Each structure stands twice: as C-alpha cells, then as structure tokens.
Amino acid sequence: QVQLVESGGGLVQPGGSLRLSCAASGVTFSSYDLAWFRQAPGKEREFVVFIIRGGYSTRYADSVKGRFTISRDNAKKTVYLQMNSLKPEDTAVYYCAAGTDMRTTYYYTNSWNYWGQGTQVTVSS
Numbered sequence: 001q002v003q004l005v006e007s008g009g010g011l012v013q014p015g016g017s018l019r020l021s022c023a024a025s026g027v028t029f030s031s032y033d034l035a036w037f038r039q040a041p042g043k044e045r046e047f048v049v050f051i052i053r054g055g056y057s058t059r060y061a062d063s064v065k066g067r068f069t070i071s072r073d074n075a076k077k078t079v080y081l082q083m084n085s086l087k088p089e090d091t092a093v094y095y096c097a098a099g100t101d102m103r104t105t106y107y108y109t110n111s112w113n114y115w116g117q118g119t120q121v122t123v124s125s
Helices: none
Strands: 003-007 010-012 018-025 033-039 046-051 058-060 068-073 078-083 092-099 119-123
Touching: 003 092, 018 033, 018 092, 018 119, 033 068, 033 078, 046 068, 046 078, 058 068, 078 092
Parallel strands: 010 119
Antiparallel strands: 003 018, 018 078, 033 046, 033 092, 046 058, 068 078, 092 119
16 A cells, blocks of 8 residues: 655745655555645645656746746655745645656646545745
C-alpha cells in the first residue's frame, strides 16, 4: 500500500522559510515522478512544483519560481520543498503527489496516482 506522509508545515512570518518533507512507503520511490500542490481555503488545489523521477528536471509554478526549491533523496524515499521568502498568499495546505510518466500531465491534479494527507503552512505576522 502506497503511503505519502508530509511534515514540516507550521506558522511563519512573511519573509521567513520552511522546509516541507514527504516520506514515501510502499512504492519503488525512484520510479515515481513527484510533485507538490497546495490548496488555500475556498480555492481549488493548484500545482506548485514537479520533479521527474531521476531528479534532473523540474517545473515550477510562476508564483513560486525563485523562492521555492524541490529536491528528492531516492535513498531516503523523501521529497523536499524548501520555501523561502514566504508571502501571506502562500498560506495553504500543501500536498505531495506521486505518479508515473507525468512529464506532460504533471500540472493537472487528477493525473496523479497517490496523495499525502497534507500539511498546513500559514504565513502571517
């Protein structure tokens, strides 16, 4: 059974940083493409960032480009999201997702096979 478990969320002031982690089990982690999505209250879940299974290609939403960085450690079966220069509009529940062959469909929520339960990020003074 595939499980994705996010951690690292919390309350941070504008301009601050957080690092989210997503640990996987029940999958051959290195075979999966990974992504982070987020969902703010009253809004649809939206794409944040994608990393291909080999880690050599990434895609970022324009809203986070230059501030967020995705990385993965296949030995630890974990994907990370380093978030810097956080803004109030980054406030959301952040979800990691796993899937196969996602290079052309990574942007779409319903393309992904597996989801974590989410971790809350609140950016506020």
